[in-house]
Amino acid sequence: MIDKRSVSDLIKYVDERNSDGKITDFYGINIQKEFMPTLASTDSIDPKKYKIVRNNRFVFSGMQTGRDKCIRIGLYKGNAIVVSPAYQTFEIKNENEVLPEYFFMQFLSDEMDRYGWFISDSSIRANLDIDRFGEISIELPDLTIQQKYVDIYMAIRRVQKINSKIKQICPVLVRSAIKEAEK
Numbered sequence: 001m002i003d004k005r006s007v008s009d010l011i012k013y014v015d016e017r018n019s020d021g022k023i024t025d026f027y028g029i030n031i032q033k034e035f036m037p038t039l040a041s042t043d044s045i046d047p048k049k050y051k052i053v054r055n056n057r058f059v060f061s062g063m064q065t066g067r068d069k070c071i072r073i074g075l076y077k078g079n080a081i082v083v084s085p086a087y088q089t090f091e092i093k094n095e096n097e098v099l100p101e102y103f104f105m106q107f108l109s110d111e112m113d114r115y116g117w118f119i120s121d122s123s124i125r126a127n128l129d130i131d132r133f134g135e136i137s138i139e140l141p142d143l144t145i146q147q148k149y150v151d152i153y154m155a156i157r158r159v160q161k162i163n164s165k166i167k168q169i170c171p172v173l174v175r176s177a178i179k180e181a182e183k
Contacts, residue, residue, distance in 0.1 A: 002141050008134030010098050011090040016052040018082045023052060025081040029059050029074040033108065035081070050082035051089050056100045060088040062133060066126020071116035071133070075104040088130055098138075102146040105153055106138045 024047055026038040035053075053059055053076045061072040063086070083089070092100050106112060115136070120126040140146070 002139045004137045004139050005098075006134060007136045007138065008131075010093060010103065010138065011058070011134075012093045013088060013090045014057060015089065016054075017085075018047050018050045018052050021047045023047065023050075023080050023082045025079075026050065027053070027081045027083055029061065029072055029083075029087075031068050031070045031072060033070075033072065033074050033104075035059075035074050035076055038084075047082060049085050051085055051087060052080055053083050053089055054080050056091065058090050058100070058104070059083055060090065060130070060133065061086065062088075062120075062128035062130060064125050065128035066117050066120040069117045070113045071107050071128060073104070073107045075100055096143065098140055099143065099146045099150060101150040101153075103138065105149065112136075 024042075026040075026042050026045075026047075027035045028038050030036050055077060057076050059074045059076065063072070065071055092098055092103060116128050116133075117126065119132050119135075120128045121132075141149075
């Protein structure tokens with residue numbers, strides 16, 4: 001039997017601020033659920049107000065979920081960065097219960113994005129309130145099964161990256177082959 005748990009049962013919110021201002025890598029998350037350097041000017045902002053995102057920490061923004069038809073969430077991997085104080089940052093409470101990568105994968109489907117849009121408020125921007133986000137249920141198979149899902153997903157992502165690189169160099173290879181054949 002597969003256990004079903006709410007998001008709020010699985011996560012703990014973290015509000016770690018960049019109080020010493022040492023971290024100056026400003027990031028945000030896009031609708032592809034990827035971290036990206038901020039597009040906003042950071043010249044006049046106070047980095048001490050920004051939230052620190054460490055390895056295996058999540059960032060969530062419920063703003064404009066309905067407009068974008070996307071639950072904007074990201075799982076960060078890497079050295080510490082900072083994000084806007086408007087974002088919610090959290091971690092998995094117990095990694096012996098749910099793997100961070102498996103948790104994140106639950107938010108990658110179009111179905112989950114449509115559900116997030118459905119449960120968003122009825123404001124003009126259709127925001128997904130953090131409490132409503134916490135009510136979302138996730139199926140939790142055994143950790144070994146979760147790890148197998150993660151391994152398969154990571155293998156697929158590697159193949160996608162390789163295919164993307166092949167597509168980029170393919171025209172160059174074809175041109176070279178044509179030039180070589182013309183000699």
